[in-house]
Amino acid sequence: MGQLKKIRSSLRALQDAVILLNNDDSLEWWNQAAEDLLLLQVADKGKSIFDFINVPEFRQYYQAMTTPNDGVHMASWRDPKRYLKCELTPFGDEKLLIIYDVTRLHHLEQMRRDFVANVSHELRTPLTVLMGYLENFSDQPDMPPHWQRGFELMTQQTARMNRIVNDLLLLSRIEIEETHEFHYINMTKMLTHIYDDAQAYNSEYGHSIHLQIDTYDGL
Template sequence: MSGARYRLASVRGDLGRALLLDLGLLLAPVALGLLITEFGVDPAWIWPWILLPPLLRHPWLLIRLALLIRRRHRLAPPFPLGLWGEVYRGIARYQQRGRKSRKRQIRFSRRFREAANAVPDALVILDKQHRVEWANPAATKLMNIRWPEDDRRPFTEILTQPEILPFIEAGEYMRPLDIAPEHNRAIMLSLRITPFGERKKQRLVVGRDITKIYHLNMIRRDFVANASHELRTPLTVIAGFLETLLDAPGTPAQHRRPLTLMRNQTDRMCSIIEDLLTLSRLEMRESSEEQESVDVPDELHLILQEAQALSNGRHDFESRVDETLLLLGSPPELRSAFSNLVFNAVKHTPDGTHIQVVWQRGIDGVEFSVSDDGPGIPPEHLPRLTERFYRVDRARSRESGGTGLGLAIVKHVLNRHDGRLRITSELGRGSRFVCRFPGKRALIRDDRDAIPVDELQIRESAHLNRS
C-alpha cells in the first residue's frame, strides 16, 4: 500500500511540475511583452508576435501527436516540455508495454506451433461450420489435410466416411470414432473431438494412429474366438463322459467325489468359453444388426423366475416393471445383459439380501436397474468392474461360479444399443447397477403394435413418477 501511495504522489508531483512549466512558458512571453512596451513600442504590433508562439504550440503538438499515432511511429525522447511531454511520455510507455505484450504473444504462438508440429497425432481445428481453420503437419499424413492449402475447406469433404458427419453433429464425444481413411486404407485412425471456444462452437479433432493396437486387438480377438471354439468340442466330450460315469451304477463310491469335482470344473470351463464366444461376437460389430421390438417386461419375468430358482429362497426379490414399455434392439443381447446383472446380484450377495429390479422411464430415456442391500463394493474397484476377468473377491467369485466376464458383456451390449452403464455402491449399504437407454429406442406397447415414445412423453412420465 505504501508503494502505491508513493507512486501516486510521484505522478502528482510530475504533473504539478509540468503544469508549472506550462504556466511559465505562457507567462514568460507576457512578461517580455510588458517589458518591451515600457520602452515605448506599440503594443498592437508586439503583442501578436509575443502571444502567437505559445498559443500555436498546443495545436502543433496535438497535430504532431495525431500524425505519429496514425503512422504508428514509435514515440521516443526528447519529449516536449510541460503537460504535453507527460502525454507523449505516457503514450510511449503504453507503446512499450504493447510491444512487450506482442513479443510475448509471438513467443507463445511460436512455442505452441512448435509443440503442435512436434506432436505425432493429427490436430485439426474446425470452425462453427465444421471447416478447417488450422492443422498440424501430422494431419497431412494421417488425415490428408494440408494447411493452409485446405483452409476453410469442409472437414467432411476431406474425410468422406459416412459415419463422420453424424458423429460430429451428434455431439456425443465420450467415445472415439475408429475409421480407416480413404487416402490410406492401411492405417486405422481413432478420432476424438473436443468442443472449445466461444459457446463451445469450435471443434478440436485429434487423430491418433492406432494401427498396431487395432491389429493386436484383432489378433487377440481372433485367438480368443478360435481357441474358445476349439476348446468347446473336447470339453463337451469330457463333460458327456463324466456325466455318463457319474450316472453309471457300477462307478465306485470313492470315484464319485473326484468325478463330481471334474464335472463342476468342466461346467465352469464351458461357461467361461461361452462367455468368451459371446464377447467375441459382440466385438465383431460396433452395432447390432438385429433391430426389433424387444418385449422387455416378458424377458424380465422369465429372468426373475430363473433368478428365484438360482436363489432357492435365499434372497428377497422385488420388481417394478412397466408392462407397456418396450425397447428397440437385439433380444438375445439384451436378455444376456439383463440376466447377467440379476444373476450377479444373486451370486455375489449373502443370504437374506433384498434385490430390487426396476424397468421404467427415466428423465432422458428409459432405464433398467438392479439394486441390492448387500455388503457393497469398495470404491477402488468400481472403475475396473467392467474389465475382463476382474473380480472384487476372487475366492468368492470362483465359489459362486463367476467367470469375471459378465459385466464386460453388459458393457459391450449397452454400447451396441447406445446405452450407458452406471455403477454406484456404498460399503455396508449395497450396490446399484443402472442401464440407461436413449429415448429414441423406447417403444410403447399398443393394442396392435409397438409405437415409438416421444421424448416429451418420457420426460412427463418420469416427472409424474418422481412426484
C-alpha cells in the same frame, strides 16, 4: 505471443494430426501431420473440413458430437488398411480436431478377438468328450463309493469350464457382429415345438410333462 509460438511449435512436432476449426467448421490452423494426412496446402485455409474428410461416420460423429466423448473410429479414406480415431473438442466458438493413427491397436484388438474365438472353439470338443465319459461313468451302479466324490467334483468343474467357454463364445459373437437385427418371436409356437420334442424324448422315461401358456394380445 512467445508462449503461443512455443505451443504451435510443439503441436507441429506431434505425430498426430491437429486441426483448429472455426465456428463455421472451416480450417483455421493445422500441424505438419495433418498437412501430410489430408494433403493440405496454404490455400486450403478457410475451407470446410468436410471437403477433406467426407466420410459418413465422421460427419455423423461431428454433427452429433457431445462432450466428453470417445471419438469415432474409422478406416482411412485413402488406405483401407489404416485405421484412424478422430476426437473433436469444442472450446468457445472453435473446435480442436485430433486424428490418431490407431492401426496397430486395431490389429492387436482383432488378434485378441480371433484368439478368444479360436481357443473357445478348440476347447469345446475335448470338454464335450470329458463331460460325456464322466456322465457315463457316474451312472454306473457298481461305482466304488470312494470314487463317487471325485467324479462329482470333476463333473462340476467341467460344467463350470463349459459355461466359461460358452460365455467366451457369446462375447466373441457380440464383438464380431457389427449390426444387431431384432425380430419378433412367436413364443407360443416355439414353446409348443419344444414341448412336442420333449414328449417324444420322454416316451422311454415316462416323466409327466405339462405346458401352460398364457397369451396376451394387448400389444
